[in-house]
Amino acid sequence: MAERKSDRTRAAILAAARERFGADGYERATIRAIAADAAIDPAMVMRYFGTKEKLFAAAAEFDLRLPDLRDLPPDELGDALVRHFVTRWEGDDTLRALLRSSVTNEAAADRMRDIFAAQLAPTLRALAVEEPGVRAGLVASQTLGFALCRYILEIAPIATMSHDEVVAWLGPTITRYLTSSP
Amino acid sequence: MAERKSDRTRAAILAAARERFGADGYERATIRAIAADAAIDPAMVMRYFGTKEKLFAAAAEFDLRLPDLRDLPPDELGDALVRHFVTRWEGDDTLRALLRSSVTNEAAADRMRDIFAAQLAPTLRALAVEEPGVRAGLVASQTLGFALCRYILEIAPIATMSHDEVVAWLGPTITRYLTSSP
């Protein structure tokens, strides 16, 4: 079965949706604007995805692609995680779309919580730390907060930091959240 | 000059606005809903504040009320700051309104950046740390991220933590951001 024509427009819609949701958030990103970006008719978006909610659900599918951390020495966990997160944030519009939308849209917030519970927490559980839920929450709080300041609010010194500086500052924090006992 | 009748409705509008902006964010919070909460006519909101933007600007006025930290030993700075932030977050709808709105609204983001630059950064500058801008950004990233996870996303273990636990976990992080050299 060859590549259908519809596959390409479908992909174009999804790409445009991720970009718009990421730039404007769920409510301000309009079907019409997404359709214009994808150079098609707004009705096509409905035909392909049925509803704005379902379009978002499809566009916000996301895999953190967390590496296996079990072979690392404990004091390098934070650095590795932070470096992974920063590159993951910058290679994909999806996380930005998710963050921008989850603040005002309940479905997006659900998605965010799900990524947290289904991807981050299990990875930490595999490290056999105590209270993996709490530690996963702490890691989320620092990484999401950093992303908020860097990509959304664009607070000056945070937004312009190099990857190495980010790792140097946040790495030890994450390491402590993973290894220190309360 | 006695208390005008208008002062009370003005205050009622502002309270309702803060609540709605905090619960729904800037775009989903409608003038009509705010007016309904304040038990007045939507047209009154316009008469009192002129426009939705100006209403938000008035409702989002905020003072962090940061204490003077210069007398504290350096290793207690983080604990004190974190405890102050948590109580400040929970006693006032304004910060939630600001956080929820700043993600999709540029004026709200400006306000957020302003609080950061005009209140947090100068306080740290008074502590004579190196690179106060960077450290203020780091503090913002952790505190805003924690607020996001606790009050907006309501990620389970973070949302239910006691104040003491919050201080125990975040305090050392903030202390390190303020005292450690890069």
Added chain:
DNA sequence: AAGAAAAGTCAACAAGTGTTGGCATATGCT
């Protein structure tokens, strides 16, 4: 008590939203 100013109500507007159905075009199969 009369009149001015303040405070509040009502109905409507123009614009933008998600969504729908009908109709045209292109594509693939036999």
Added chain:
DNA sequence: AGCATATGCCAACACTTGTTGACTTTTCTT
């Protein structure tokens, strides 16, 4: 080639939004 199906466009719908202007009621001064 001819038909069925997939793909696409257009115009319109019902609704909500911020905002406005005319009108009524209350409040206060003189």
